[in-house]
Amino acid sequence: MLNKKVADLLNDQINKEFYSAYLYLDMNNYFEARGLNGFANWYKIQAMEERDHAMLFYQYLQNNDCKVTLGAIAQPDKKFKCDMDVLKAGLEHEEYVTSLINNIYAEAYKAKDFRTMQFLDWFIKEQGEEETNARDMITKMELFGSDPKSLYMLNQELAGRVYSAPSLVLD
Numbered sequence: 001m002l003n004k005k006v007a008d009l010l011n012d013q014i015n016k017e018f019y020s021a022y023l024y025l026d027m028n029n030y031f032e033a034r035g036l037n038g039f040a041n042w043y044k045i046q047a048m049e050e051r052d053h054a055m056l057f058y059q060y061l062q063n064n065d066c067k068v069t070l071g072a073i074a075q076p077d078k079k080f081k082c083d084m085d086v087l088k089a090g091l092e093h094e095e096y097v098t099s100l101i102n103n104i105y106a107e108a109y110k111a112k113d114f115r116t117m118q119f120l121d122w123f124i125k126e127q128g129e130e131e132t133n134a135r136d137m138i139t140k141m142e143l144f145g146s147d148p149k150s151l152y153m154l155n156q157e158l159a160g161r162v163y164s165a166p167s168l169v170l171d
C-alpha cells in the first residue's frame with residue numbers, strides 16, 4: 001500500500017488534472033467564439049492531454065490497490081478580456097500544476113516511496129514541456145498578435161497541432 005499522504009495527494013491530482021482539462025476547454029471555447037479555430041484546436045488538444053494525465057493518476061492508484069475518491073470538478077471562473085489573458089492564464093496554471101507535482105514528489109521522497117517517484121518522473125519532464133509551450137505561445141503572440149495577417153498565420157500554425165496519446169502507458 002502507498003503511504004496515506006502520498007495516496008491522498010495522488011487522488012487530489014486526478015481532480016486537478018480534470019480541472020485543467022476543464023480550464024483548457026474554457027480557453028477552447030473563448031477562441032472558438034473569437035473565430036480563431038487554430039488557437040481553439042490547440043487548447044482542445046491541451047484539454048485532451050489533461051484528461052489523459054488524470055487517467056494516469058487514476059490508473060496508478062488502482063494499480064497500487066488504492067480506491068479512488070472522485071470529487072466535484074470546479075467551474076473554470078477565469079474572465080478573459082483579450083487573447084493574451086488566455087495565454088498568460090495558461091502559463092500561470094502550468095506553473096501551479098508544476099508546484100503540485102513537485103509537492104507530491106517531495107512527499108514520496110519523504111516516505112521513501114521510490115515507485116511513486118519513478119511514476120512522477122514522467123510528469124516532472126512533462127511539466128517542463130508544458131511551461132515551455134505556454135511561454136512560446138506568449139512570445140509568439142507578443143511578436144505577431146497585434147498584426148492581423150500575422151495573427152492569421154499563427155492561427156494556421158496552431159491549427160496543425162494533432163493529438164497524440166501520452167508516452168507514459170500504465171497497464
Ligand code: MG
Nearest residue numbers: 017020050053
Ligand atoms: Mg497535466
